[in-house]
Amino acid sequence: MTVELQNLVWRPLAVSDGAAMADLLNAIDAEDHVWGQYTVEDATEELDSPVDDLPTTTLAVFDGATMLGFSAVHYKPTAEIVHRVQAAGAVRPSHRRLGLGTKLMQHGLATAETLHALHHPTLRLIVESIYGEHVQGAVALYRAAGMTATNWVRHMRHPLGAAIPDAPVPDGLQFERYTTATDEEFRAVRNEAVQDDPGRSQLSVEEWKVWAVNASFRPRLSFLLRDVKTGTAAGVVLVVSWEAETATTGVRDAYFRIIATRPAYTERGVTEALMSHTLRAAHNQGYGRASLRVDADASSKELATFERAGFVTQDTQVHYCVQL
Template sequence: MPADIAQLIRRPIAPTDAAPLAELLNAIEVVDVFGEYYSEEDATDQINDPVLDLERGTVGVFDGDRMVGFSSAAHKLHVEDVHRVTVSGGVHPKYRRRGLGAELLAAGVASAEALHAIHHPDLPLAVDVQNNALNDGARACYQAAGMTPVRWYSHLRHPLGAAVVDLPLPDGLVLESHSVDNDADFFAVWSDAVLDRWGGVPPQLEQWRAFLGWSAFCPDLSFLLRDVDSGTAAGMLLTFSWDADTAATGVRDANVQRIGTRRAYRRRGVASALIGQVLRVARDAGFDGVNIEVDADSPSGSNGLYERAGFTMDRAEVRYSLNP
């Protein structure tokens, strides 16, 4: 039997907690279905995010050496209007329906407020959480805390194989794979593109480098389109693939984590060409599918772009927000 909730240990998550965090996340995945499994190395990458304040922004709940719940609040370093702090968390299925989820959500909101007071006290604060649209327990917990749905996201999957459609590159653009030499161009494109997205803020170079340092990053499945005449980087796409997902499911998928086009090059087929390229290369490399998360409310109509390329809906997620 699980220990009494009051007897569980609460403390900030430490760098040495990667193994129990991975075990907890994998137990949560079985029930809540985010399409994500974790190795200890993957959990280490999450804990070592350079902008995550472990002491002020995280809480781990332990039953002995076993992590049975957690919350984390990820603040933004540079913000122009609203400081959106993203709170993540979860409770082991065997420890649910005992108030621990509500406790951890409250802890995450308190962490968000504390970090906001340190970094952006003069700006409005929004606390965001995101979860599977079918998770009724999470939705009830968020609503009880006064959170309301503000955004919907589609998780799409392409089966590759014969469903891959060849698309030509736009005139005047050439394709490059990611390398050390052009990484700055990838970063520059993303820095421009993300500003037009809901809640988008300028990315930080330190966090970018840490992200691309993850073992799951696939440089041979990450592409840049460059203007032949000016040399300007027009669009980019970054792909990751997690071995823990493959080990747990037997399915080896590529996951597009970033895709963006500079404003001056939009409506020229840049995103379509990048998607077509990653589909072809992933198919030829023996992947089973390609996944991507799409903002269902995006003004760019990106859902239609992916549907035309052969993607179909896998699951939906909802983002809830609170303005404390």
């Protein structure tokens, strides 16, 4: 193996690496169960993101045409006070414990510092990585890099069918299905809902297109609750679904990418109504389950709301951070 490692090719990712990236991500998920399956189109779309500059933010290692691992760093264009940079990456299970992960992690941390100096040099820099808490090799790698666990996120699933709650629509509000005309309202509600959350930054128009309304987006399962009297969008839910995951599991999953309520409308049952309406729509459209991710803090109001609605925890991911 040592001789083979000497012949590996290290270079930045390119949009043309979609097939190799999908193969790598699927091999990793088959072992670690961390992010679901990818089609070549899914991977290519992520690589073709207008908010990432692949030559300066990524590094991949190849054995011939086979990608063995990658590092990808994502900075926040709209950061304030704290600049949270996400350093993502992983190594093919068959090539772990050979030093590849350490080199990719070093790339991620160094690139985060470079991007920070270019874009937000006056802010405080925190580098964050997210992975399954059950993958001991990843945990060891983060700790060796000086990163510590700061919070946990639960991956939850809902079986649909008879388990769907029947929540009333709050007085004075009415449902609308997503349209391109209301797209900006969806983004605005999401951004306003997280404005006081230090762990989540505002999404620019470009980031929104990459992260939310991409090829996996399902507009027929995405809804807005509008205040009839004022015309204000009170809350939104945005759903995505991955074809590769359906092909692998045989189950169509409606993933709640966003469920958000404007602060002025909290405590009025907006979240419960959005959830109930969307779960029922997913069931009626032939989906086999729904899923989402939420902070794992037992005192979280969101977690309690989702549990009452019938969502059950499947696994937990950990956020590892280091201040540089």
